[in-house]
Amino acid sequence: MNCKKCDSPKTVILRKKDYYCDNCFMLNTNHKFRACLGKNKVLTPNENVMIGLSGGVGSTVLLDLVHHAISLENTKKLRITPFFIHLYDDDCRCLAESLIKQCEKYDFDVYVVHLAVYMNSNYELPQANTLQDFSENERQVFKDMMNSMPPSAANDFLLKIKRNLLVEFAKKLSCSVIFTAETTNTLAVNLLSNLAIGRGSQVQYDIGFCDNRDDKVKIIRPIKDISNEELNHYISIKQLTPVNDSHIKSNSLQSVISLFVSELQENFQATISTVCKTADKIGDQKESNTHEKCLICESDLDVKSMKLSAFEATNVSRMVSLEKNQSNPPFEKTSDIVHRLENNNNTSVFPLINKYLCYGCSRNHSEINVHKLPNQLQKALSAE
Numbered sequence: 001m002n003c004k005k006c007d008s009p010k011t012v013i014l015r016k017k018d019y020y021c022d023n024c025f026m027l028n029t030n031h032k033f034r035a036c037l038g039k040n041k042v043l044t045p046n047e048n049v050m051i052g053l054s055g056g057v058g059s060t061v062l063l064d065l066v067h068h069a070i071s072l073e074n075t076k077k078l079r080i081t082p083f084f085i086h087l088y089d090d091d092c093r094c095l096a097e098s099l100i101k102q103c104e105k106y107d108f109d110v111y112v113v114h115l116a117v118y119m120n121s122n123y124e125l126p127q128a129n130t131l132q133d134f135s136e137n138e139r140q141v142f143k144d145m146m147n148s149m150p151p152s153a154a155n156d157f158l159l160k161i162k163r164n165l166l167v168e169f170a171k172k173l174s175c176s177v178i179f180t181a182e183t184t185n186t187l188a189v190n191l192l193s194n195l196a197i198g199r200g201s202q203v204q205y206d207i208g209f210c211d212n213r214d215d216k217v218k219i220i221r222p223i224k225d226i227s228n229e230e231l232n233h234y235i236s237i238k239q240l241t242p243v244n245d246s247h248i249k250s251n252s253l254q255s256v257i258s259l260f261v262s263e264l265q266e267n268f269q270a271t272i273s274t275v276c277k278t279a280d281k282i283g284d285q286k287e288s289n290t291h292e293k294c295l296i297c298e299s300d301l302d303v304k305s306m307k308l309s310a311f312e313a314t315n316v317s318r319m320v321s322l323e324k325n326q327s328n329p330p331f332e333k334t335s336d337i338v339h340r341l342e343n344n345n346n347t348s349v350f351p352l353i354n355k356y357l358c359y360g361c362s363r364n365h366s367e368i369n370v371h372k373l374p375n376q377l378q379k380a381l382s383a384e
């Protein structure tokens, strides 16, 4: 069998049926990346773009794709000014060092930021290509906060912290666009986790092409149409070395879902692509507007427009069980329940919900030792 594009001998087989030579495969993958950006028209010429690197497979390919695209000399040159950033914590110092070397090969500078900056909201840019110097105490405060919550909540909260830091540093660097390199596998896991923990209404932001929750900075996922199979071929053809594997906390909802998805994918090749395509169809993404936003994840707190939210489900079951205890007659109509719900926010299990926090963040909040949260956040959450 020969390459389906140029008829030279095949070297790459995709989805067990499509044959390519290295050359056509690389052209095709580069095209997918550019088509994704072109189709969605988010970039203006010479835009400052911040690129978040984790060092993983997706990140390694994105780095190479960007380097290739901005090095072109023809009309296809990608006209952006890239700034690279890597977020790390004490458990992955070696990884951060490897990542600096990875960027060095391309002659790119990278800002390496310790996650603990979240605690004091000090978003000063560190010196490029060096690990940020942090006192033992500051690191410990961050660790204590993360350790004060159960693994599933910690995984979820960490994603929100990283998103928050990326947005803040993008503002520092005058970037209105951020590229992140989630692979379809990561996105499939995030989608199912989101649904399971009551972030269904945020699926489009967390899994779709563009997260525009922030007024000034858009987060874009330009390689979300490139499958893991393709990423792995890309890595081996260009002999790249990823420096990191995903580190979801074990014994958590996310680790179970991750195992479930990857085992299913083994036998049913369409699993992940089906899950990701479904994400595109769920939820209605609105342009960011003036509504109140969650103080942790910036999602809209516009509850009236959500007809069937996890929050309401929790409240319904709570009200019904309370009613039973008081031996009152059961609800007769759904409209009764809706009416009661609308007037019943005060008795909610989550006192801060809809005022400061979305449902997902309220759940996390109820499982965190709140005194360990960053001072500024504590203050904002207790303001009247």
Ligand SMILES: [Zn+2]
Pocket (backbone or CB within 6 Å): 003, 004, 005, 006, 007, 008, 020, 021, 022, 023, 024, 025
């Ligand atoms: Zn070919």
Ligand SMILES: [Zn+2]
Pocket (backbone or CB within 6 Å): 294, 295, 296, 297, 298, 299, 357, 358, 359, 360, 361, 362
């Ligand atoms: Zn939230």
